[in-house]
Amino acid sequence: MTQSDQSMQELLIALQERAKELSCLYAVDEILNLSDASLDVTMRRLVDTLPLGWQYPTRCVARVKLDDRTYVSQGFDETAWSLTAPIVFEGEPIGSVAVFYTQQEPAADEGPFLTEERRLINAIAERIGHYVLQRRLRRMRQVGGDSQGFRTTAERFRVVLDFVRTTDRKLLVKLTRRMINHLGWNGVAGAEELLSEFVPQVTSVAGQENRPLARATLRDLAALAERTFLLAEDTLGEEEVLGCIRSWIREDRASFLYGALEKLDTSLTELAGALERFHAMELHVEELPSALRTGLSVALIRRFFSEDLAFIRAAKGVVRVEDFHDLAQRTVIPPDSHGKLGGKCAGLFLASRIVQEAAERFDVLRGTRAPRTWHVASDGLLHFIRYNDLEEVYDRKYRDIDQVRQDYPYLVQLCKASPFPPEMAQGLSAALDDFGENPIIVRSSSLLEDRVGSAFSGKYKSLFLANQGSKARRLTALQDAIAEVYASVFGPDPIEYRGERGLLDVHEEMGIMIQEVVGRRIGPYFLPSFSGVAYSRNEFRWSSRIRREDGLVRLVLGLGTRAVDRVSDDYPVLVAPGQPNLRVHTMPDETLRYSPRQIDVIDLQSESFTTIDIDEFLTRFGRSIPGVHRLVSRIEQGILRKPLGSSVDFGTDHHVVTFDGLISDTPFVARIRLLMDLLAERLGTPVDVEFAADGDDFYLLQCRAQGSGDESAPAEIPHGLPADDIVFTADRFVSNGRVPDLTHVVYVDENAYSALPDPKLMQRVADAVGRLNKVLPRHRFALVGPGRWGSRGDIRLGVGVTYSQISNTALLIEVARQKGGYVPDVSFGTHFFQDLVESGIRYLPLYPDTPGVVFSEAFFRRAPNALVDLLPQFGDLTHVLRVLDVERIAPGRVLRVLMNADLEQAVAFLAKSSG
């Protein structure tokens, strides 16, 4: 076959696709394209195939008359209920094709036949005519040795254009117009003339005259089309012309989706329908022009997720139209919904697309996926409220917060007792069919949640469901959980939180994400091998060698709840992906002390989320955890050892969860590092990501902008503060963090402390600090002291407090003074680093001897000391230990500490008290 033939063939295939709704045309084409078969064989096959394209195929028969020959299908019987089309060759009828119903059928558009069926039979007749043409051409070629598939270009295009004209006149208009424009843009002589025929009276440039332009009428379309395409073929070449037509036809096919998207009143249900139709067309989306692809993506992003321009910018290059089809397939949509899917859903959707795309380039990302997830559109909440006449909840947010708090339990019960609208119940039922008996988690995905600047992390509920037993039971449990999440929108904490951030007046809708829990059954429990949360920026560095960009991962065994939330009496394992070898704990006893002690699982028997002792779990079920030898280390005689092979004896040996093998012997760190870098780069912001692994694959569970949490947002550093108000500044190892306004500062004078003649006195300072920790306002005071807080052994290096003696402070400051030409290391809080992290105590080192840094001697050393008022028994320590009551030093003011890691700057100054 020549190249031209091939192009023609491709074009014809594209055209046939255009008429795909006429399902049997494929079969007809196949038969007609078998060029080896004789005319008789081809026609006999054809008549047997034709009935399949009609509405009642079992009662349909067909007949083709061609020249003097007649072909009929099996059981042919000529009846009155027929549809006939002439077969035309070079303008002359040479036969006909007809179908008959063997019995009377219900009346439709044309007798018992549909309009579509009329179009079908016409197209088939046309195809047969074309087939006859091709046969004759082939014969001529064989005779004359002509190397061209068709005799002339005119002939070729006539075939194409005739086909389009008979099947879709509108399309012909579009194709002709676009080709004229295309010719014009390419500066082809003659294009203007064609244009003036297409749109007569184009004599002046539109808009330059003050009267409306006359409306153009199109005269002989077929002739114009033919001339246009002949001119195009002459000037642009056949390949380009065919390419253009193919591309425009595809565009045309996708246009209905665009239309649906751009119409503001298209409901989500209709949109889902349009996506389904688009999907059924089996279009190769990548062959659509990129502008169209982008346009569709943007419109879909806007409808499903967000109007936020930054989000759209990040998403439009990555998400594909098909992705939305999959998404819509798994979305529970209330009737007439115009809702969205919420921030959590958007973040995960985008992140998993970015990773999926990158996995084609980076092996280490293979096997990274998102768990199966269903969604409930955000206005499901409104629908639920309307259906149950619960409208009185709307104004709760404007009521007194104490009242909100008081009747919240009642509201929860009310929501749980309210039935779901049938459409939603049906959708949820489909979701459960999809999940089977896999445990699921119901998470909120609010439109306010996870937006930059307002992380509602943990403010709304997330509920685990064991999802076991009969369908009816599971459905009840799922509805119960969703009702509870819905109620949480009107709970006191989110309302208070929104109030503080000026978000009260925003109309609160709430999307729901129903996600399968990653993991497997182990004993009576269900859990992932490990889970965690990763941050692009490390706000809790434990060594001066760790940079902020090295990131942070919090890892736990089992469900990730213990890594995401801070539990003060348990510890996740921390690792900085950029410096995986610098671990927080270096001694086996430290590692042991700060290792995870408990594990969160789903208990399939009691059907509940539960926390169990890790030792007990490992002894009984440790061996069943996939890859457990990478997750634990054996502790024996004070030495931690990774298991040698893959067998681990939990019966006799004592193990501790360290993730040492995972970190040093697997691509885990490389994967998480690349993942975080990639997401931060593509999303244009540092991110935090929740993940879990089930032993086979690595799952992304959530992805959002880091620093959206109130704790770790960089504070704006004010300029032009009065010098007298500044208490200290810092410019090294600053982390991001919001410190509550401070009412007190406890200051241990470095000189006086190191000059204490007896370590017992130093111990007494620690004791006094411990007492202050109990009497000062909780989380409203800072501890400022020399060198290393929590020093053990040699307490000259820093005050030898234990964690319980500082547990109520808001900010721990270590002062490093130059000594004999060098500045000693500070501890970075390592003595109780993880306790600080878990309880949200901020840490800051100060270097007062650095040029340009402020350290107000007047404040620290000369302001009145309140120690004796608070703890008279420690009167002997007043020269070492100073308690600075800000209110007393500067009435009506507080000490405000602002930290900004991006600028590597922190400042503490006396500010007007806002409370």
Added chain:
Amino acid sequence: MNSGRPKPYNSFETAQEQFDAVATRLGLDTGTRELLRSPLREYSFAIPVRMDDGSVRVFRGFRVQHNDARGPCKGGIRFHPLETLDTVRALAMWMTWKCAVVDIPLGGGKGGIICDPHNLSLAEQERLCRGFVRQVVRNVGPTLDVPAPDVMTSGQHMLWMLDEFEAIRGEHLPGFITGKPVGLGGSLGRTEATGYGVVFTIRETLRELGLRAEDTRASVQGFGNVAQYAIELLMQLGGTVTCVSCWDQKDQVAYSYRRRSGVDLAELRSITDRFGGIDSKRARELGYEVLDGDAWLEQEVEILIPAALENQIHIDNVDRIAPTVRLIAEGANGPTGPRADAVIRERGIFMIPDLLANSGGVTCSYFEQVQSNMNYYWSRDEVLGKLDLKMTSAFRAVAELAQRENLYMRDAAYVIAVTRVAQASRDRGWV
């Protein structure tokens, strides 16, 4: 400098002052005093280490050999970010007395590296350990100076050091270092050694006081290794432990658990996490009274065993010690403050000082070295039997001296230690 201010605390000067007091009591000659109040040898050196990122950092290391008149020096190697030579000197001197009081043929030494291991990867720590050995290889060894784990160093660090030492010397010399795991030159019985050692001295004290173990009750602060094994052996001897106190990580306070009829060790161990923390809720369910953290001190018992932290008995709480208490055995280092110590002495309570009471640990290290040197390893019972012998005779010697010279046990222990070292130095003709 700062003439108007009090002088900053210096642990070496404090150690020297303590020594001076004993030397004066003993009437030591000037030469002996001079020799013993300062280390014999001090090594200070640079350790260049290739870091993971390819750069080189130079660390400062020390090894101090205070006195080896009685045998090779023995003492730990510390990793500490603000390590000073003076601290190492003080600790080396302390080791000399500690080995001498329990009468093992070893001298005192100590070493350190200025570093914060939190800033170092494991690979970097390994290179640092090997670098340390390369610098002191000529001056240490099974017959010269034997290191051990200490602050921020572990058995793993010791194995790296041993391996480097053996590689340089071209032979197996497991006696070079102690604190090794069993199977790689370590000794059985090490876990129990300190706790058992405490009870060996208690047993001997009861004999002195004419008490039967069966007639005594004890209250213990702490529930770590030392405390648990002390309780275990005490109960085997027939004693009753009525109260145990320990830290509660969850509530961030200490609690005392009391059962007047006697605690059940196995039962308590079954509700204890691996950090020595007892589950307070389950303890209550098992019928223990859960009292405040200090309550262990005021129990009506005959024996108090502070086996947790420093400075737990101080002037503010010493009066709460019940009149029934006959003896205190210091399982921890420095649990009694100096003013409280004076009160205890005044009240005539028998004190087994830390130097003696908790020397089971260093004795077992000595046994480890002995076994390593002959490459033959004893059974656990053999180790603990030998420990009993050593501790018992060490106790007898101190107690006899105390009685003969009418000394407080703490002073007697110090006096006997200094005497033994001074004697050995003199016998060798050094002074």
